[in-house]
């Protein structure tokens with residue numbers, strides 16, 4: 290069985306952020322980009338299945354700039370067997386639909402039985418990519434798995450929906466996104482980090498995926514950012530840095546409001 | 550001019566408030582554009598209650614009554630919405646970001662090759678087209694999005710749950726017609742619901758809630774929040790991350806897929822403050838937050854925030870409260 294895990298590189302969440310109106314409102318963040326933390330849970334779920342079954346391979350699939358190789362290496366260090374990185378200048382500016390087209394083409398090319406994704410990307414936070422990719426492939430989609438079981442050519446998940454926990458399932462191949470509470474991702478050992486460098490990492494450009502020009506990247510984008518502005522002013526509470534006196538400051542605040 | 554097409558979701562035999570809110574918003578936009586709102590409803594009994602959507606501003610309803618299981622699955626709903634788009638050529642497809650709604654929006658955008666704007670909190674008309682507003686980059690900026698479609702239908706808009714009021718606007722009745730869904734070959738199967746595990750305290754009745762998030766670090770660490778809650782005469786509330794991980798009971802969960810609470814005081818500890826959590830507790834009288842990450846969204850709506858380690862702050866807070874009472 291072949292499992293693909295879609296992984297994205299995202300800006301470091303802890304770093305300061307600004308948006309740059311001069312550069313198409315692109316997000317500028319200081320600090321190093323990293324593997325989308327939500328995707329580490331999808332890798333972990335794939336590895337847990339692979340470790341308990343015979344003949345299961347796990348491939349990390351990423352669309353991103355060449356520099357995203359570092360995040361792909363992280364996926365390999367965590368335990369993926371190999372990786373595919375789709376990089377091409379023509380992919381810059383892709384929207385959800387364009388990204389989904391690229392990932393769907395890479396998935397078709399790889400012939401996977403199951404594709405796992407994170408619940409959201411930390412920067413895009415669209416939550417919808419699994420559905421779009423599934424539609425392009427004609428596969429069923431199951432999102433936000435809090436638990437996952439794979440057996441006999443089918444997959445079943447438990448997930449929280451508006452009316453409580455529900456169970457949904459589908460036959461394979463299928464797309465599944467996992468909640469970030471499904472597991473605790475492992476930390477790669479130093480040995481695994483070194484070993485990752487020797488694992489196969491295939492780099493593909495757009496031509497390798499046979500996608501019509503204009504269907505991806507800036508030209509293919511069907512959702513358009515028209516303007517970027519400041520958020521409406523928040524009612525504005527006080528935020529303090531704890532210097533050891535925070536508890537007293539909270540009590541003082543609660544006393545002012547007659548809450549203690 | 551094409552209509553605005555809204556997927557109005559059913560759950561356990563009722564239309565969901567989130568999707569009724571989107572219908573009401575669509576009705577307001579349709580008024581400005583001099584067009585109308587068409588709804589798609591799917592699932593057992595959906596066509597019987599569909600006429601009532603008129604009171605939410607819906608003119609016409611395209612209904613699919615059957616479902617393969619007890620509840621319609623995302624693929625079945627997408628089949629209906631895709632058929633509706635082909636039949637109606639609407640200006641825009643709109644849905645509420647429930648778990649099912651997000652899957653449906655993704656499937657529809659993928660099948661029809663439409664652009665999709667997610668996480669929208671508002672919509673307006675600009676130069677005769679609908680545009681949406683969405684917070685981005687952890688809510689640090691607000692972005693206006695539109696679509697560049699080739700056909701008559703511009704795209705798909707998915708709205709954050711709780712963005713709009715779902716109150717009926719009048720007593721009108723909608724016209725209801727059946728529609729033949731476009732058949733997907735491969736389906737998601739709805740296999741049932743887990744037994745409800747409701748037990749213990751009813752958090753909706755508490756005056757004080759100490760909210761515990763994944764920052765607690767594990768199921769054995771809840772002593773700090775439990776004893777603080779006790780000192781304040783309150784109860785412990787949780788996030789989905791905590792409940793999905795099996796650290797605490799589902800009955801304590803606050804948010805979109807949990808309970809809605811409005812205590813006098815909500816102390817959020819180790820909670821990032823995701824929108825899906827916020828919509829369950831934003832009506833609290835006073836919100837205090839303790840989080841290590843100064844960028845955590847919870848600080849945007851806390852009345853008093855502390856950037857710090859909850860394991861440092863909470864025990865001291867408990868002590869100070871016990872001493873002061």
Ligand SMILES: Cc1cc2nc3c(=O)[nH]c(=O)nc-3n(C[C@H](O)[C@H](O)[C@H](O)COP(=O)(O)OP(=O)(O)OC[C@H]3O[C@@H](n4cnc5c(N)ncnc54)[C@H](O)[C@@H]3O)c2cc1C
Nearest residue numbers: 762763764788789804805806807819820821825826841859
């Ligand atoms: C359709 C849908 C419905 C959802 N419904 C709900 C819902 O009903 N309720 C809900 O809560 N969520 C819901 N979610 C999930 C939601 O998006 C978030 O994933 C979830 O709320 C995050 O929970 P958290 O804040 O506990 O965890 P995290 O987001 O992981 O945040 C943990 C926080 O703890 C902080 N922290 C860590 N250690 C410490 C420490 N020692 N001291 C202080 N701070 C620390 C971190 O800085 C971080 O900000 C839903 C999602 C979707 C898509």
Ligand SMILES: Nc1ncnc2c1ncn2[C@@H]1O[C@H](COP(=O)(O)O)[C@@H](O)[C@H]1O
Nearest residue numbers: 295352406407409410413415416417418
């Ligand atoms: N550029 C990308 N390359 C690979 N996977 C991606 C990419 N963007 C998003 N994903 C996957 O889609 C999931 C949901 O992303 P999003 O819809 O942006 O919130 C992520 O957790 C990843 O698994």
